[in-house]
Every structure is written in structure tokens, then in C-alpha cells.
Amino acid sequence: MLRERNILAQLTSPYLIKLHYAFQTRNYYCLVIDLCTGGELFYYLQKYQVFKMANAKLLIAEVVCALEFLHQNNILFRDLKPENILVDESGHIKLTDFGLCKTNFGRDDFTNSFVGSPEYMSPEILLEKSYSYSVDFFTLGTLLYEMVVGIPPFYNEDKIRMYRDITSAPLHIPS
DSSP, rough: OOOHHHHHHHOOTTOOEEEEEEESSSOEEEEOOOOOEEEEHHHHHHHHHSSSSHHHHHHHHHHHHHHHHHHTTOOOOOOOOOOOGGEEEOOOOOEEEOOTBOOOOOOOOOOOOSOGGGGOHHHHHTTOOOOTHHHHHHHHHHHHHHHHHHOTTOOOSSSSHHHHHHSOOOOOOOO
């Protein structure tokens, strides 16, 4: 929680949720952030199943801007998924949920923590290999695929099979 608060307190970008105030009660730690009346990108994927390519390109471009900003500030995001992308009243995205971020992460640094959401994990994470910023771009590709196809590329209810497919199956792009 403190990592998330610190990231939000130090960074300002049109593509990141903005922290307005943080306080603690006896039982809770509270973050007052932007109200994004559009909700989660997840909602729109559930509602529309697939996006028009023009809409997907715009949303992905904004996510790229958000990731680029984080990377320039030495932050590895590691949990890009539709639930962590909010939509503001103008239809633009804002990344949220910085709990799995790796901070003070230099350009030549590597880590090997096993973190992320199953459908969006990169092969490096699943194979417990060292990884860097490329994992954020793997999940970006997974997100784009889901937007235009309607399901993550290697999705399977059987997580073991899904993990195996992520690490070794060829990518199938429907026509």
C-alpha cells in the first residue's frame, strides 16, 4: 500500500490515476484518487467482447504512453490487465493499482519475482527467468490481442495448460 501511495504521490501523468490525498484511520489506509466514471476497461471488454481496431489502437497508444512514463521513472509495472485500466469521463485511460510495481528499477536491472495475473504473465515470469521492462510489453500485446479477438491469446481454464501454452505454444491469430 505504501509503495502505491509513494508512486502516486511522486508521479503525475494524464495516463495514471492521480492521488489527491492519503490518510490512515485506525483500521484503514485510504487513498483519495480521481473518479473515473467510465469504470474499468474490463467492463467494456465484457460488454462489447471485441473492439473496433481504431478504438483498440487509441487505447493501446495511451497505455504505451503510460508504460513509457513509468519506465522513464524507473518503475516496472508488472500487472497490466483490463481491471487495472480505468476509463475517465472523456474515454481516456488511466492506469491504477501499483501494488506489484518494482520501483528504482534501472535500464540494466533484472528481477525474477513471480508476480502478475495468470492470463497476462510473460514466458519469462512463468519460467522463473530474469526479466526487465519487456514483460510490460508482453502484457501490452496480450491486452491488444484480447481487445481485437475477445479473449487473451493463450486463455484456458486449466491454468497449468495455459502456462504451458504461454511458454511454448505458437501464437494463433484468427483471420
